[in-house]
Amino acid sequence: MPQALLEVRDLSIEYRARDATVYAVSGVSFQLAPGEVLAIVGESGSGKTTVGMAIPRLLPGEAAVTGGAIRLGGTDLLALHDAELRSYRGRRVAMIFQDPVAGLNPVIDIGSQVAEILTSHLQLDRKEARRRAVDLLYRVGLAEPERVARAYPFQLSGGMCQRVMIGIATALDPELIIADEPTSALDVTIQAQILYQLERLRQERGTAILLITHDFGVVAQVADRVAVMYAGRIVEEGPVREMLKQPLHPYSHALLATLPRVDGARAHLHQIPGQPPELTRPAERCPFLPRCPKALSRCRQEPPPLLEQPGGATHRVACYNPVWQDAAG
Numbered sequence: 445m446p447q448a449l450l451e452v453r454d455l456s457i458e459y460r461a462r463d464a465t466v467y468a469v470s471g472v473s474f475q476l477a478p479g480e481v482l483a484i485v486g487e488s489g490s491g492k493t494t495v496g497m498a499i500p501r502l503l504p505g506e507a508a509v510t511g512g513a514i515r516l517g518g519t520d521l522l523a524l525h526d527a528e529l530r531s532y533r534g535r536r537v538a539m540i541f542q543d544p545v546a547g548l549n550p551v552i553d554i555g556s557q558v559a560e561i562l563t564s565h566l567q568l569d570r571k572e573a574r575r576r577a578v579d580l581l582y583r584v585g586l587a588e589p590e591r592v593a594r595a596y597p598f599q600l601s602g603g604m605c606q607r608v609m610i611g612i613a614t615a616l617d618p619e620l621i622i623a624d625e626p627t628s629a630l631d632v633t634i635q636a637q638i639l640y641q642l643e644r645l646r647q648e649r650g651t652a653i654l655l656i657t658h659d660f661g662v663v664a665q666v667a668d669r670v671a672v673m674y675a676g677r678i679v680e681e682g683p684v685r686e687m688l689k690q691p692l693h694p695y696s697h698a699l700l701a702t703l704p705r706v707d708g709a710r711a712h713l714h715q716i717p718g719q720p721p722e723l724t725r726p727a728e729r730c731p732f733l734p735r736c737p738k739a740l741s742r743c744r745q746e747p748p749p750l751l752e753q754p755g756g757a758t759h760r761v762a763c764y765n766p767v768w769q770d771a772a773g
């Protein structure tokens with residue numbers, strides 16, 4: 445693998461409420477190379493957003509990082525002070541969220557909001573910042589960027605607001621963009637345009653993208669690699685093509701089986717029976733065990749580690765009985 449830009453190692457995060465602790469993320473490790481797109485997928489509550497928010501240190505106060513390390517270009521992010529953090533956010537890592545309208549200030553025009561990120565980090569006069577803001581709006585595919593710059597968020601569609609958010613996120617040319625469900629609030633045709641914008645960013649600027657989604661269609665379209673999360677852990681991680689062709693973890697296998705096939709071979713969506721576990725205690729066994737059709741007695745003893753697979757050096761799975769053993773034997 446090329447030199448990593450982002451390295452997350454053994455990251456664990458808890459939410460502490462008065463009467464309960466939620467073990468939201470447990471021992472998550474992955475790397476991201478410059479210009480690479482890694483998708484994190486998994487069902488609701490699996491910890492995707494918690495991992496994403498930890499990287500720009502945007503977790504809420506009740507969250508505690510209890511272990512692990514996050515490095516971006518060699519900088520230990522968990523050790524940064526507030527002032528360093530402010531300059532690091534936006535300049536080196538930026539975030540795009542699901543609801544672009546909520547991310548914009550309703551009473552400030554778009555041009556000023558884009559210019560604000562420029563003037564707060566760079567030595568620019570207002571006129572130059574405005575000019576660059578309009579240029580950014582143009583570059584994210586907004587026709588009539590001057591008009592958009594004068595508009596207020598409520599005057600724009602959701603898709604246009606998301607383009608503005610991408611403009612703001614990319615204003616300072618960060619090395620890494622974290623996009624948390626960036627298209628799930630948008631119409632399908634608009635989704636494709638937004639994904640195209642992200643793809644262009646990666647190609648033209650070499651921006652690495654951590655894409656959080658529950659949509660395998662989106663994954664297949666833009667990601668190089670995919671990490672599947674279940675109950676706060678990465679259960680499988682590898683190249684998208686390999687994963688779509690031959691998922692190794694029984695959960696990934698089931699997740700992909702729930703997708704409608706393009707060839708019409710599977711007309712109905714199949715739900716995975718059962719529920720993910722409560723996260724109120726640290727796992728003492730494989731968290732997928734109660735839903736797993738392939739469980740061995742060993743799976744009760746301790747959660748399986750995420751290990752590289754023979755034959756696919758970059759394909760890792762956390763399972764004592766991965767699917768490929770069936771396929772091979």
Ligand SMILES: Nc1ncnc2c1ncn2[C@@H]1O[C@H](COP(=O)(O)OP(=O)(O)OP(=O)(O)O)[C@@H](O)[C@H]1O
Nearest residue numbers: 459466468487488489490491492493494495504723
């Ligand atoms: N502020 C919080 N306080 C307590 N628990 C929280 C908090 N935020 C998230 N959690 C819990 O942490 C776990 C992981 O949540 P997270 O939002 O990271 O999942 P997700 O994979 O992003 O889900 P979704 O697909 O619904 O966005 C869940 O069990 C969730 O209920």
Ligand code: NI
Nearest residue numbers: 492493494624
């Ligand atoms: Ni989420």
